Amino acid sequence: MSSAQQSGVRPGEVLVELPERVDATLLFIGRACTPWTTSRDCPRQGDPENGPVCRIEVDEPWRAALAGLETNTHVTLFYWMHLARRDLVRQSPRSDGTATGTFSLRSPNRPNPIAASACALVSVGSDHLLVRGLDCVDGTPIVDIKPLVCPEAPRPKD
Amino acid sequence: MSSAQQSGVRPGEVLVELPERVDATLLFIGRACTPWTTSRDCPRQGDPENGPVCRIEVDEPWRAALAGLETNTHVTLFYWMHLARRDLVRQSPRSDGTATGTFSLRSPNRPNPIAASACALVSVGSDHLLVRGLDCVDGTPIVDIKPLVCPEAPRPKD
Numbered sequence: 001m002s003s004a005q006q007s008g009v010r011p012g013e014v015l016v017e018l019p020e021r022v023d024a025t026l027l028f029i030g031r032a033c034t035p036w037t038t039s040r041d042c043p044r045q046g047d048p049e050n051g052p053v054c055r056i057e058v059d060e061p062w063r064a065a066l067a068g069l070e071t072n073t074h075v076t077l078f079y080w081m082h083l084a085r086r087d088l089v090r091q092s093p094r095s096d097g098t099a100t101g102t103f104s105l106r107s108p109n110r111p112n113p114i115a116a117s118a119c120a121l122v123s124v125g126s127d128h129l130l131v132r133g134l135d136c137v138d139g140t141p142i143v144d145i146k147p148l149v150c151p152e153a154p155r156p157k158d
Numbered sequence: 159m160s161s162a163q164q165s166g167v168r169p170g171e172v173l174v175e176l177p178e179r180v181d182a183t184l185l186f187i188g189r190a191c192t193p194w195t196t197s198r199d200c201p202r203q204g205d206p207e208n209g210p211v212c213r214i215e216v217d218e219p220w221r222a223a224l225a226g227l228e229t230n231t232h233v234t235l236f237y238w239m240h241l242a243r244r245d246l247v248r249q250s251p252r253s254d255g256t257a258t259g260t261f262s263l264r265s266p267n268r269p270n271p272i273a274a275s276a277c278a279l280v281s282v283g284s285d286h287l288l289v290r291g292l293d294c295v296d297g298t299p300i301v302d303i304k305p306l307v308c309p310e311a312p313r314p315k316d
């Protein structure tokens with residue numbers, strides 16, 4: 001293993017050689033504009049009530065897919081944690097030499113670094129939405145937007 | 159557009175030409191074994207309390223990433239809806255000629271067909287888990303497993 005691959009790996013952490021195959025491919029549909037420029041600045045979890053309003057820019061050809069979204073009070077945003085490493089199967093969040101399995105952690109470092117954030121929907125434009133509750137770094141690629149059923153929200157239409 | 163591309167498209171629905179680029183790639187980490195053999199058989203939403211117990215098979219090299227998961231009562235399973243079509247930006251769930259944007263629906267047909275299901279964790283083995291609350295077809299590829307913080311569950315360790 002090269003020292004580059006090992007950089008940032010803590011004592012006790014376990015790396016694996018990732019298979020070279022591709023099982024599925026993603027298309028980024030847009031990106032998040034947030035106040036946080038590095039992973040370290042991001043809140044641990046977004047706050048849909050009091051977090052800052054963030055803008056989600058949606059690219060063509062997906063802008064037509066926003067129609068009807070404005071009837072929802074909340075959405076789930078799926079995003080791709082592009083700064084994550086994907087080869088850690090055991091991680092040591094406390095850097096204390098003890099490591100636990102990646103699937104028992106909510107760390108961004110995981111084989112498929114996808115996150116789903118519950119957000120309050122502030123408004124919907126023709127090419128963007130405004131939301132509260134994001135927790136990701138500025139420029140994070142967005143892969144999906146879905147209505148979120150909250151106890152106090154009306155049922156989605158599908 | 160070929161008739162094959164149009165097959166299954168309902169009046170009012172809008173298709174787009176998907177970009178040929180690849181923005182990110184996924185590695186399937188395992189698969190779900192469920193009682194439902196077609197999309198039509200699947201429940202609309204999984205039931206973590208009374209739904210059937212389903213088995214999630216985890217492949218190498220990711221089995222080591224299961225360590226510590228057993229301390230959680232609930233998990234979020236991220237899966238890839240491999241039977242979905244990805245080119246619909248407006249859909250007509252009721253087949254009544256009216257269509258709404260894909261992002262305002264929870265339909266499996268979406269540009270990046272990823273779902274996140276909240277499940278109760280029944281048990282964890284060395285190469286699998288048993289869960290309640292899935293809603294997907296037998297053989298669905300799994301892309302991630304994360305601890306889920308429920309009001310009654312202990313906080314995850316990261």
